[in-house]
Amino acid sequence: MKKKTGIGTWIGFVLILVWCLLPVAWIVSLSFKSVEETSTGSPQFLPKDPTGENYSAILDNGDFTRALLNSFGISLIATLLSVIFATLAAYAIARLEFKGKRLVLSMALAIAMFPVVSLVGPLFDMWRTFGLFDTWPGLIIPYMTFTLPLAIWTLSAFFREIPWEMEQAAQVDGATSWQAFRKVIVPLAAPGVFTAAILTFFFAWNEFVLAISLTSTTASRTVPAQMSFFVGPDPFNPPYSQLATASVIVTIPVIVIVLLFQRKIVAGLTSGAVKG
Amino acid sequence: MAAIDIKNIVKKYGDGFPAVNDVSIDIQDGEFMILVGPSGCGKSTLLRMIVGLEDITSGDMMIGDKRVNDLAPRDRNLAMVFQNYALYPHLSVYENIAFPLRLAGASDDEVDKKVRNASKTLELDEHLDRKPGNLSGGQRQRVAMGRAIVRDADAFLFDEPLSNLDAKLRGQMRTEISRLQKRLGITTVYVTHDQTEAMTLGDRVAVLKRGVLQQLATPRELYTNPGNLFVAGFIGSPPMNFVPAEVDGTTVKMPFGTVEIPRDKAERAQGKGLLIAGIRPEHFNDATVVDEDKRAGHTFRANVDVVEWLGNEAYAYIPFEAPPEVQKQLSDLEHELDGDQMRTQLVVSLDGASRIAEGDEAEIWVDATKIHLFDPSTGENLTVDESRAGRIPEREDPNAKKQAEKMADEGEEIHSSEEV
Numbered sequence: 001m002k003k004k005t006g007i008g009t010w011i012g013f014v015l016i017l018v019w020c021l022l023p024v025a026w027i028v029s030l031s032f033k034s035v036e037e038t039s040t041g042s043p044q045f046l047p048k049d050p051t052g053e054n055y056s057a058i059l060d061n062g063d064f065t066r067a068l069l070n071s072f073g074i075s076l077i078a079t080l081l082s083v084i085f086a087t088l089a090a091y092a093i094a095r096l097e098f099k100g101k102r103l104v105l106s107m108a109l110a111i112a113m114f115p116v117v118s119l120v121g122p123l124f125d126m127w128r129t130f131g132l133f134d135t136w137p138g139l140i141i142p143y144m145t146f147t148l149p150l151a152i153w154t155l156s157a158f159f160r161e162i163p164w165e166m167e168q169a170a171q172v173d174g175a176t177s178w179q180a181f182r183k184v185i186v187p188l189a190a191p192g193v194f195t196a197a198i199l200t201f202f203f204a205w206n207e208f209v210l211a212i213s214l215t216s217t218t219a220s221r222t223v224p225a226q227m228s229f230f231v232g233p234d235p236f237n238p239p240y241s242q243l244a245t246a247s248v249i250v251t252i253p254v255i256v257i258v259l260l261f262q263r264k265i266v267a268g269l270t271s272g273a274v275k276g
Numbered sequence: 277m278a279a280i281d282i283k284n285i286v287k288k289y290g291d292g293f294p295a296v297n298d299v300s301i302d303i304q305d306g307e308f309m310i311l312v313g314p315s316g317c318g319k320s321t322l323l324r325m326i327v328g329l330e331d332i333t334s335g336d337m338m339i340g341d342k343r344v345n346d347l348a349p350r351d352r353n354l355a356m357v358f359q360n361y362a363l364y365p366h367l368s369v370y371e372n373i374a375f376p377l378r379l380a381g382a383s384d385d386e387v388d389k390k391v392r393n394a395s396k397t398l399e400l401d402e403h404l405d406r407k408p409g410n411l412s413g414g415q416r417q418r419v420a421m422g423r424a425i426v427r428d429a430d431a432f433l434f435d436e437p438l439s440n441l442d443a444k445l446r447g448q449m450r451t452e453i454s455r456l457q458k459r460l461g462i463t464t465v466y467v468t469h470d471q472t473e474a475m476t477l478g479d480r481v482a483v484l485k486r487g488v489l490q491q492l493a494t495p496r497e498l499y500t501n502p503g504n505l506f507v508a509g510f511i512g513s514p515p516m517n518f519v520p521a522e523v524d525g526t527t528v529k530m531p532f533g534t535v536e537i538p539r540d541k542a543e544r545a546q547g548k549g550l551l552i553a554g555i556r557p558e559h560f561n562d563a564t565v566v567d568e569d570k571r572a573g574h575t576f577r578a579n580v581d582v583v584e585w586l587g588n589e590a591y592a593y594i595p596f597e598a599p600p601e602v603q604k605q606l607s608d609l610e611h612e613l614d615g616d617q618m619r620t621q622l623v624v625s626l627d628g629a630s631r632i633a634e635g636d637e638a639e640i641w642v643d644a645t646k647i648h649l650f651d652p653s654t655g656e657n658l659t660v661d662e663s664r665a666g667r668i669p670e671r672e673d674p675n676a677k678k679q680a681e682k683m684a685d686e687g688e689e690i691h692s693s694e695e696v
Contacts, residue, residue, distance in 0.1 A: 165362035168329050171349040172356045173376040173423065183375075187366040 024251075030244035031055070038240040054245040064246065066218045067226035071250070074136055074222060075204035078143035082200045083193060085144070086151030091181060093152065094159035095167075105156075108149035116146065120213045127214055134216045142214075143204040151196035158192030159185065194261050205254060223250045277462055278340035278430040279305045280326060285335035286683075287321055287487070294687040295321040297487040297680040298335070300669075303431075303465060308457050310478035311467045314510070314614045318487035319467045320435055326465060327356050327433050339430055350379075355424035356433040360440065361416045363408040363423075369395075370404040373422040380427075394426045397456070414445045418452075425456070431463040438473065450476060471511050475499070480666070483507050485612060486684035488677070493666020503668035505605075505655035508554045508648060509613050514591065514623045518609070520602040521553035521649065528553060528647065531596040532622070533576030535644045541659045545649040548658070552602060554648040557591065557623045562630035563639035575641045581621070583634050590630055592638070594622040605652045 026045070030038065031054055033047040058064050093101060123142060124133070132138035162185060170180035186193070211225035218226070227246050232239040280303040287296040296318040303309045311319040324330040326337060328349035337344050344352050355376075363372050371378075373394055377387045395401050398418040408416055417437060424432055434453070438446045454477050457464050468474055474481045475495040483490040483498065483506070491503040495511075502508035508516045522529045526542040530553060545551060563575045582593040598606060598620045606620065624640060632638040649658045662671065670677040 163360065163362065165358045165360060166364070168349070169356070169358055169362035169364075169423075170375075171329070172327055172354065174350040174379040174427075176350065179379060184364055188364075190366075 027244045027247050030241055031248045033241045035239060035241055039234075039237050054241050055249075058242060058245050058249065063218050063229070064223070064226060067221050067223045068249070070136070070218070070220055071205060071222040071224075072253070074139050074143065074220070075201050077136070078140045078147070078204045079197050079201045081140070082144045082147045082151055083197045086148055086155050086196055087186065087189070087193060089148075090152045090155035091159055091185065093156045105153075108152050111145065112149035116207075116209055120209060123210070124213055133214060134220050136220050138214050139204075139210060139220060139222070142210050143200075143207065147200040147203050151200055154196045154199070155189065155192050158189045162188050198257065198261055201257065202254065205250070277305055279303060279307075279338075280309075280431060280463060280465065281336075281338035282322070282326070283336040283338065285322065285325060285337065286333045287318070287325060287330065288333045291690060292687075293690050294683045295487050296325070297683045297687075298676060299484070299487070299489045301482050301489065301492060303463060306461045306463055308454075308464045308466065308477060308479045310474040310481040311465065311484060312469065312471060312474040312481055312510075313484035313490075314612065315469060316486075317484040319469075319484050321487075322484070323356075323433055323435055323465060323467045326431075327354050328352050353427075353430045354433055355427055355429035355431070356435065357417075357420045357424055357437045359436045361408075361420040363416060363419055365408050368405055368407060369400060369411070369419050369422075372408065372419055373400075373426050375423060376427045390426050391422075394422045397425065398422050413441050414449060417441065417449060421453075421456070425460065429462070431465065432457070434464065434466040436468055437466075438468075439470075453477065471513060475511070483510060486681075487687070488680045488684055489669050491666060491668050493668075497664055497666045501661050501665035502554075502648065502657055503660055503665055503671070504657055505552065505554070505609055505650045506612060508650070508657065509609055512556060514557050514625075515613070516554045516556050516648075517622045517624075518552050518554055518606055518650075519596065519620075519622065520598050521551045523548070523551060523649065528644075528649075531598070532578050532594070532640075535574050535576070535642055535647075537644045537647055541647070541649065545658045548651060550599070550601060550652060551658070552605065552650040552652050554650060554657075555642060556646065557625035559643040559646040560622070560624040560626075561641050561643075562626045562632055563641040565627045565630055566641045571641055574644050575639050577637055577639050578622075580632055580634060580636050580638050583626075583632060586628075588628045590626040590628060590632075592624045592626055592632060592640075594624060594640075596620055596622060602652055605655075609655075 029046055032050045032052070034049065034051050034053065037048060089104075092098075093105065119142070127133040127138050132141070166184050166188065167177075167180045170184045171177070175183065205222075206224060207222070208224040208228075211222045212228060215221040215225060223246065227243060227250075230239060230243050230246065232242075282299060282301040282303070285296055285299050286294065288294050299318075299322060301309065301311075311322055313319050321330055325332050326339075328344070328347060328351075332345050339352060339354070364375065367375065370391055373391045374387045377390060382390075391404075392401075395404055398421060400415070400418055400422060403411060403415060403419075408419060411419065417440075420437070437453070438449055441449060450473060453466075457477075466473075466477060475498075478495055480492060480494055481498055482492045485506050491498060491507045493501070493503075498507060498511045502511060502516075505518070509518070519530050519532075523537075523542055523545045526536055526539055527534050528537050528542075563571055578594045580592045581595050584591040584593075603620065626632060647659070650656065651658055656670065660668070662668075669680075
């Protein structure tokens with residue numbers, strides 16, 4: 001039986017939407033205001049005189065585009081590696097009985113619980129010694145480490161849901177363990193893989209503390225870190241409209257990725273595998 | 277195609293629980309072999325050992341002339357249909373059927389030819405592009421079978437393939453499987469807990485209990501010459517009636533009356549004290565519909581408790597009292613058969629024309645030549661016709677059978693101690 005959505009539900013929807021989207025709308029609105037308009041202090045919500053000059057200025061800014069490239073590269077590589085390792089590890093955890101399985105899982109959880117800030121000092125020293133300071137791998141490695149636990153937990157939950165019979169059927173059909181994993185299990189766990197990938201990507205994309213501490217030049221500085229350098233000539237009057245523009249630009253890829261992958265993150269892909 | 281020879285197979289799980297105890301079954305080339313038994317009797321474990329999904333603790337598994345104990349499933353060239361079908365949900369029906377061929381590296385032409393062939397046999401042509409999720413239970417079942425027949429496997433293995441289907445479809449698929457097997461003439465091992473499937477499909481049936489082989493015979497032999505109480509109770513529906521009996525000369529005294537039995541049967545049961553007589557429901561009848569000359573000496577009067585009339589026949593229920601020493605044996609047997617019968621009663625199959633009604637005192641005739649007599653302490657059938665009973669392990673080698681039963685007892689101790 002279907003009930004019409006009540007008026008109260010709609011009021012709730014609107015309230016939540018306003019609560020969530022007002023800051024976003026505010027940033028978008030700010031990004032279309034001229035520098036003068038923001039610095040002179042104008043209280044109106046919509047720009048008086050909409051202009052695209054912030055966008056052209058920021059895309060002409062070599063430091064920013066370089067940071068954007070760093071962000072993309074570092075986040076994508078970290079995501080890819082993290083998902084590959086997590087898939088293999090999670091499969092082993094879900095399917096095999098081995099000594100220290102609990103230890104691996106609780107260690108992974110412990111890493112996830114560790115505050116990132118507490119590692120900044122030691123990492124800074126280590127990376128300087130190893131020559132990883134201010135390089136892509138210098139950020140990729142810690143990002144991978146911090147996202148692996150979540151990815152492993154998510155994926156092993158997905159793998160556990162896949163009935164054992166799937167692999168057994170594949171093995172009887174003539175597959176090696178590796179073929180059964182690649183041709184049957186991974187496609188079935190695709191929603192889990194995509195979920196893990198998106199979470200990892202977001203973490204790497206938005207991360208600030210490590211990005212600012214382990215980099216010194218635009219050789220590897222990512223956008224969140226680079227944005228803190230947008231101070232403008234007057235320290236008491238930061239270029240709000242430009243900061244807002246940069247924020248809008250870094251948000252776009254995230255939205256695009258979510259829209260692309262949300263179809264993949266549907267549960268129920270396994271329906272029809274077995275009588276259920 | 278190949279014969280499968282199971283020699284003294286034992287399976288012990290990690291916790292020491294013996295799932296299969298010293299089972300030997302020879303499956304001929306092209307034979308349809310059924311493994312049947314109540315839940316937990318080790319039939320699925322045995323099947324999984326044949327296919328290689330379960331390690332073998334000891335014994336030899338021979339396929340053709342090759343010992344396959346240590347081969348991986350993919351090297352055994354067997355095809356299996358799983359209980360829940362285990363179709364690949366991300367692949368279309370076509371690709372599901374093609375999966376084993378693609379793994380074997382067959383060319384696209386060959387794959388196409390074989391898949392279309394299999395889909396034609398199983399009438400799946402119009403579903404080839406669909407995903408398993410959009411198919412009905414019966415269609416999924418057929419896809420699973422398609423995946424099996426598309427390969428030139430040495431044997432088919434079925435693990436309770438019909439248990440997820442509704443009754444009508446089950447009947448149809450049963451005929452379908454039987455027809456397919458006859459046509460392909462391929463060695464088949466079929467696991468089921470349903471004695472109807474076992475009786476209708478199998479060339480031969482292996483009855484298992486607690487991981488021990490009870491009897492290996494054709495369906496007809498099992499039905500007419502069960503080797504022990506368990507097989508007698510398991511095969512047949514409604515099940516065989518068990519009543520306490522005492523043999524004196526050629527007469528058998530049962531709670532409801534005394535009947536004459538043939539001399540050779542009576543001799544074998546002489547001097548054994550209290551026995552259990554087994555009589556199938558259809559070997560009773562309403563005395564009024566039986567010919568006069570057959571009737572003499574083989575009738576008794578009893579109060580009919582309940583009558584279930586089915587048209588072509590009717591089942592009448594007649595309660596009786598059993599002495600405690602037999603009572604215990606009967607309730608143990610009931611437990612082993614996964615049953616839950618509270619009272620001791622006779623189930624009597626009457627002719628459809630019979631007018632016996634509930635609450636009547638009726639005259640019932642019993643076909644005394646078909647009575648089996650069982651030793652209550654061992655469960656052994658004393659009146660079995662060995663030449664027509666297939667293989668009964670305890671007759672071949674009573675010690676080996678006892679040993680196997682002992683192992684099964686120990687296994688039960690392991691499990692019951694865990695529950696505490």
